[in-house]
Amino acid sequence: MSVEILSSDSDVQPKSFSYARNVFFSLLISSLILWYVYWRITRRHMLECAEKIPGPKGWPLIGNALDCRGSAHEIFKTMYNYGEPYNIMKIWVGPTLVIFIGDPRDAEMILSSTVHIDKSPEYRLFEPWLGNGLLISSGQKWKAHRKLIAPTFHLNVLKGFIELFNANSRATVEKLRKEEGKTIDVHDNMSEATVEILLETAMGVSKKTQDQSGLDYALAVMKMCDILHLRHAKLWMRPDWIFKLTKYGTAQGTLLNIIHSLTRKVIKSKMEVWSRGIRGSVAEVPDEVRIKSSPKKEGKQVSSVVGGVSFGQSTGIKDDLDVEDDVGEKKRMAFLDLLIESSQNGVVITSEEIREQVDTIMFEGHDTTAAGSSFFLSLMAAHPEIQERVIQELDEIFGNSDRPATFADTLEMKYLERCLLETLRLYPPVPVIARQLKESVKLASGDYILPAGCTVVVATIKIHRREDLYPNPYQFDPDNFLPERTAKRHYYGFIPFSAGPRSCVGRKYAMLKLKILLSTILRNFRVRSHLTEKDFKLQGDIILKREEGFPVHFETRKHAVKA
Numbered sequence: 001m002s003v004e005i006l007s008s009d010s011d012v013q014p015k016s017f018s019y020a021r022n023v024f025f026s027l028l029i030s031s032l033i034l035w036y037v038y039w040r041i042t043r044r045h046m047l048e049c050a051e052k053i054p055g056p057k058g059w060p061l062i063g064n065a066l067d068c069r070g071s072a073h074e075i076f077k078t079m080y081n082y083g084e085p086y087n088i089m090k091i092w093v094g095p096t097l098v099i100f101i102g103d104p105r106d107a108e109m110i111l112s113s114t115v116h117i118d119k120s121p122e123y124r125l126f127e128p129w130l131g132n133g134l135l136i137s138s139g140q141k142w143k144a145h146r147k148l149i150a151p152t153f154h155l156n157v158l159k160g161f162i163e164l165f166n167a168n169s170r171a172t173v174e175k176l177r178k179e180e181g182k183t184i185d186v187h188d189n190m191s192e193a194t195v196e197i198l199l200e201t202a203m204g205v206s207k208k209t210q211d212q213s214g215l216d217y218a219l220a221v222m223k224m225c226d227i228l229h230l231r232h233a234k235l236w237m238r239p240d241w242i243f244k245l246t247k248y249g250t251a252q253g254t255l256l257n258i259i260h261s262l263t264r265k266v267i268k269s270k271m272e273v274w275s276r277g278i279r280g281s282v283a284e285v286p287d288e289v290r291i292k293s294s295p296k297k298e299g300k301q302v303s304s305v306v307g308g309v310s311f312g313q314s315t316g317i318k319d320d321l322d323v324e325d326d327v328g329e330k331k332r333m334a335f336l337d338l339l340i341e342s343s344q345n346g347v348v349i350t351s352e353e354i355r356e357q358v359d360t361i362m363f364e365g366h367d368t369t370a371a372g373s374s375f376f377l378s379l380m381a382a383h384p385e386i387q388e389r390v391i392q393e394l395d396e397i398f399g400n401s402d403r404p405a406t407f408a409d410t411l412e413m414k415y416l417e418r419c420l421l422e423t424l425r426l427y428p429p430v431p432v433i434a435r436q437l438k439e440s441v442k443l444a445s446g447d448y449i450l451p452a453g454c455t456v457v458v459a460t461i462k463i464h465r466r467e468d469l470y471p472n473p474y475q476f477d478p479d480n481f482l483p484e485r486t487a488k489r490h491y492y493g494f495i496p497f498s499a500g501p502r503s504c505v506g507r508k509y510a511m512l513k514l515k516i517l518l519s520t521i522l523r524n525f526r527v528r529s530h531l532t533e534k535d536f537k538l539q540g541d542i543i544l545k546r547e548e549g550f551p552v553h554f555e556t557r558k559h560a561v562k563a
């Protein structure tokens with residue numbers, strides 16, 4: 001009996017279930033069609049503008065979302081190859097129109113504007129990590145914090161960091177010496193060094209007060225970038241509620257704990273010394289790196305506004321870092337000192353905002369320079385004849401002396417500087433910059449309109465490889481940065497640090513630190529690798545990297561400088 005009842009129930013249930021399912025799917029499909037029709041009608045202008053712009057064919061609703069398949073290197077290669085024949089290219093990522101521009105005249109229109117200043121919605125994914133820090137904030141908040149933070153990276157503040165740049169560069173040399181002869185991924189060493197330098201300079205705390213190494217933090221950041229890149233590439237991972245259900249959502253929670261615990265410790269430690277009346281960095285400066293001439297005297301020899309290209313800016317462009325010192329050396333404070341002082345003076349910045357800015361500077365300040373220095377060293381290894389010229393220049397500046405590098409020395413490193421700029425041209429650590437357009441823009445390069453509401457991507461890596469700007473654009477040629485060549489180029493033909501009101505605030509810091517770090521390494525070693533540039537497999541997981549890492553080995557040139 002019971003069997004009969006059960007069997008008659010199971011006959012009825014599937015029928016009603018399949019009816020309900022059919023109704024559900026019919027409703028879903030009709031709603032999607034209605035939504036699609038509504039979307040096309042309300043986006044008519046956007047669709048008309050997009051129609052004129054070349055780009056790979058996509059599917060209805062999902063657009064080109066399926067093209068972002070495979071490894072980070074494969075995704076980078078697909079996008080790079082799509083864009084190769086065009087100066088402008090569009091793709092659809094679901095309902096979002098993304099337009100890549102690769103002409104310096106168009107880049108100027110976007111980057112120099114004070115209107116097209118808002119970051120694209122893709123930056124939203126950084127929020128759990130960086131909050132509303134300088135990199136992603138907009139409007140009044142961004143303006144006020146930019147005004148506060150930019151002067152803390154003025155050259156007169158940076159000159160005060162030179163001894164610590166030297167001390168940390170020597171510590172890196174000592175670590176590399178232990179690895180001599182072995183093939184290592186030098187990106188790990190550069191990440192550790194750049195994190196520790198940031199802690200001791202901009203943050204003003206000793207790296208020794210941290211119970212985790214700079215490398216643990218840097219590795220957590222690298223994994224975080226992988227997750228963010230995955231969410232950018234895979235459309236279905238964008239909604240937070242889906243993402244949180246995946247293993248990546250759980251991993252992000254663990255990584256954020258590691259990352260935020262370092263920043264919280266940094267702020268706590270800085271507040272403690274601040275309350276004891278101590279200002280400036282508490283990091284130890286060993287006697288060997290003390291610079292005899294006073295920074296004041298050096299400041300007098302060289303203007304505080306040192307010509308654009310030496311500090312990563314195209315000749316002819318200026319930003320809020322290129323100001324003469326209007327407040328006097330004494331009053332300029334390093335980054336975290338100034339934020340704490342401002343918070344204690346009242347309303348300018350809250351504790352949460354300090355945390356967001358510290359997270360932003362810790363990320364932007366280390367990962368970019370770790371990539372830049374790793375590419376530089378790999379390129380030196382791939383071009384031994386160029387490396388010899390850099391070494392010759394360093395020998396002319398320093399002779400046999402183990403003395404630390406001074407600010408004036410960094411201005412003498414003309415050839416090393418050209419190699420560094422050429423590295424940032426061919427392998428810009430931030431390969432693209434994205435903005436959301438609130439108003440439509442008619443481009444300078446051709447009869448194209450970027451419609452309001454689209455995401456515009458300034459493809460720095462594409463601009464840097466244009467034949468009309470750089471003859472033999474794929475060849476590593478430091479002479480691309482000879483003064484006579486840079487003077488002839490479009491201002492926006494070299495923008496590794498972006499340009500305009502939202503340019504990189506760490507541009508001068510990065511150039512000065514990299515010159516001291518890289519010159520210290522090449523005063524001690526020759527760098528070698530079995531790989532050539534053709535073997536580089538690029539991937540753009542937020543910051544440009546190589547899929548295979550940065551394998552090199554070091555050969556000692558002379559005995560160690562005392563660390």
Ligand code: HEM
Pocket residue numbers: 134135136146202360361364365366368369372428429430432433434495496497498501502503504505506507509510
């Ligand atoms: C080789 C090294 C570096 C490169 C290539 C680089 C590149 C860039 C680029 C292209 C931007 C604009 C990003 C965008 O609009 O999406 C940017 C912004 C920024 N960078 Fe850098 N950067 C470097 C080093 C640094 C350093 C050392 C710091 C801090 C110590 C720093 C702090 C920042 C900040 C805070 C922003 C946001 C500025 C704003 O929106 O107002 N960067 N950087």
